[in-house]
Amino acid sequence: MATIFTKIINREIPAAIVFENDKVIAFKDINPQAPVHILVVPKKETVNDIKEEDKELIGEVYLAIGKIAADLGIAEEGYRVIANCNEYGGQEVFHIHFHLLGGKKLGPLV
Ligand code: AMP
16 A cells, blocks of 8 residues: 655655665655654565565665765764564554664664
């Protein structure tokens, strides 16, 4: 089912896009939890279960993360990447995505 992220990909709703190529889009989280909080989203509408055919796509996501972190000046000091999965993971949007957090020394994971 289409989610809010599909609407952002299709430019049906606005977002502060910081990176885009043919496979991945990244934009600022609307409710940032750190000075830098970017959502990195494969354009392919996929749920959480990564299939064999998605292996390369996840590689594209991590290449994008490295580029975005460098562009935003957080690569050297460091950052965190989180993917929330289902209820216990605290997932709200069911289109796989990765939170890129940085810009300060982050606290404990949970
Ligand atoms: P998750 O809990 O991992 O599913 O994270 C979903 C994230 O999407 C949350 O951090 C929200 O703040 C963020 N979010 C929801 N709607 C938007 C939007 N329109 N633009 C940017 N970020 C959004």
